Amino acid sequence: MAILPIVVHGNPVLHRPAAPVTTFDEELQKLIADMEETLDASNGVGLAAPQVGVGLRLFNYHFPNTDGVPERGVIINPVLTLGKISTQDPDPDTEEEGCLSFPGYGFPLKRADWVSVSGLNEKGEPLKFEATGWFARVMQHETDHLDGKLYVNRLNKKWTARSKKVIMREGWTVDGNSWLPGTDPDPFGHDMVD
Template sequence: MAQQDTQQPVNDESGEAREFIVDTEDCEERERAHRERGTSRPITVVGNPVLHKECKNVTEFDDELAKLIDDMFASQRTAEGVGLAANQIGVDLKVFVYDCMDDEGVRHVGHVCNPVLDELPAERRLLDDSNEGCLSVPTAYAALARPDYAVVRGQDMHGNPIAVEGTGYFARCLQHETDHLYGYLYIDRLSKRDRKDALKQMAEGTPRYPVVAND
């Protein structure tokens, strides 16, 4: 079973990882291994209850979790996304995967279980108001201000503590996917007018990947 390529984290007294994982090496090989073992699943869309509540913590770091992560990479590739949370394929667990370029064109591939975003000091909260989209709000995009730097701490599929840092577009991805697992879609952070416009874009568009229809 392929593992996420990491440095051995050095833990502080609280058990948190203080070293950042290395998620930029052997990206193609690692992503392909996950994807080829996995099965692509349809994407749940806004309105599905699983997207609108906080997910359960991952407590079992077993073969079932590894299979879920494989399926998530397969689903992400089918949907041509750069990040995917478990509830986006209908699974009520705090885990997300990513395959995302940063603003310097460096590719990052990995996964995080039970993610928590670091609170940034004021001097690091430089906002970027680029467009954002979501596989669960297909065909819609809207500008959303987010910090252009992010640190996420959590665990890998084996239960080891990890920390991931990102800048630019990758920082946006880490924040977006963590939001998902706490029951927030990016459109929930928009003004009422912009949210309405995003939902209109979705209603008028046609998803390019299989989705789960809301009954």
């Protein structure tokens, strides 16, 4: 297993729909194992294949939940059915998202509080479950990556303006930016000692 570099906003793979997984071979199993190790090293809660430069429809997650779903998993070719999304402004204190491909920043975003998830596991077997609360948010965030969207593409006008300033300031309008979890400083400060 290996820790993979996480690509940042300007990489084209993050902005185009990923291809469905059709082959469940050793190469796919190695990618899944490498993504697991990368997710652990990143201190994140989810990691989609496009975030490590691979344009395939799969993601892994590590998120304790109360929905009866294992806290670690892989979802391949996911299909989501979303509950209602509120039209109110997002709460900056309780609805802030972050992203390993938009490292070091967070912005508030409204999401559905319930989703139905179906897809395949790492063996190609069907899976289906419901997710609520922040677990539902993780499912939506990671599936967006597979559709060529980052969460900053869904922000309201106010927060979109702020995210665009970050993109310009950080130089994330072009390809070539990445960071290596476990080697580079954690952009979200998880490696800081109190």
